[in-house]
Amino acid sequence: MENLLVIILVIVTEALHCPMYFFLSQLSLSEILFTTNIVPNLLRLVLFGGGNVSVLGCKIQFFVLCVPTVTQCILLAAMSFDRHAAISNPLHYTSIVTFKVQLHVVIFCWLSGFMVPLVVFVFFNQLQFCRSNIIDHFYCDISPVMELSCSDTSTLELVTSLASTLAILSPCFFIIGTYISIIVTILRIPSSCGRQKAFSTCSSHLAVVCMYYGTLISMYIYLPGNHSVNANKYLSLLYTFVTPLFNPIIYCLRNQNIRQVIRKYFIFVGMGGGL
Numbered sequence: 001m002e003n004l005l006v007i008i009l010v011i012v013t014e015a016l017h018c019p020m021y022f023f024l025s026q027l028s029l030s031e032i033l034f035t036t037n038i039v040p041n042l043l044r045l046v047l048f049g050g051g052n053v054s055v056l057g058c059k060i061q062f063f064v065l066c067v068p069t070v071t072q073c074i075l076l077a078a079m080s081f082d083r084h085a086a087i088s089n090p091l092h093y094t095s096i097v098t099f100k101v102q103l104h105v106v107i108f109c110w111l112s113g114f115m116v117p118l119v120v121f122v123f124f125n126q127l128q129f130c131r132s133n134i135i136d137h138f139y140c141d142i143s144p145v146m147e148l149s150c151s152d153t154s155t156l157e158l159v160t161s162l163a164s165t166l167a168i169l170s171p172c173f174f175i176i177g178t179y180i181s182i183i184v185t186i187l188r189i190p191s192s193c194g195r196q197k198a199f200s201t202c203s204s205h206l207a208v209v210c211m212y213y214g215t216l217i218s219m220y221i222y223l224p225g226n227h228s229v230n231a232n233k234y235l236s237l238l239y240t241f242v243t244p245l246f247n248p249i250i251y252c253l254r255n256q257n258i259r260q261v262i263r264k265y266f267i268f269v270g271m272g273g274g275l
Contacts, residue, residue: 002248003028003035006258013261019097020086021258023079024251026106030068030075030113031244037064038240042138055129058140063121065139069216070167071113076209077171078105080178083202088185116167123156139240143232172213179206204251211246215239 010025130150
């Protein structure tokens with residue numbers, strides 16, 4: 001509901017028709033896809049003390065999990081470039097980040113989010129299962145599923161590691177480089193008020209990046225099996241439930257424009273209710 005509210009506000013509010021909020025709406029859309037794939041099933045498992053899933057359903061859930069994960073990584077990198085362009089080249093910002101550029105970037109993010117997991121899914125789909133059919137997890141992640149397979153998983157582990165490095169570390173390094181450049185630019189601003197205002201425009205994005213990548217790198221950069229089962233569950237819970245819950249809160253509460261829009265609509269609804 002939080003992410004849906006962000007998307008609706010960006011669509012219906014003309015003041016939010018700018019690159020940062022366009023990318024933010026796409027980030028919210030990816031998180032809706034992500035949470036609806038995991039959280040309802042999690043609640044079902046908690047309510048009934050377990051549940052059943054077909055092999056095909058498990059594979060589909062894994063693929064649908066990977067698509068928004070990769071998409072969000074690249075979207076966060078695109079948002080860091082947007083902040084870099086706004087702070088480093090404010091006079092040329094509108095000519096650099098045009099709507100055509102925004103559209104191409106978003107298309108690239110979603111296509112990458114589909115193609116990279118597809119490569120992993122091809123090898124994942126070849127797994128054969130002949131051991132226990134009990135997944136010691138609350139969703140079909142790659143590590144607990146591979147533990148049940150009687151196939152040779154070395155190729156899949158290698159492909160997963162390479163894909164994770166490409167889809168997670170590459171955008172992460174890009175974000176780090178972008179923020180180094182942003183910090184250098186901010187330090188060159190003569191007034192402290194100007195420096196504070198410039199940094200406040202990217203503080204929300206930086207907070208989301210730190211929280212998102214902190215859990216993601218812990219889970220997927222290393223080869224499966226490097227974490228204990230319980231540690232993997234705790235990290236997964238943080239990654240699949242807590243992070244998507246707090247991302248829109250961070251953006252909304254720390255963003256003055258969105259707060260003003262929300263306040264305006266609440267006042268409008270209140271007046272309408274009074275009439």
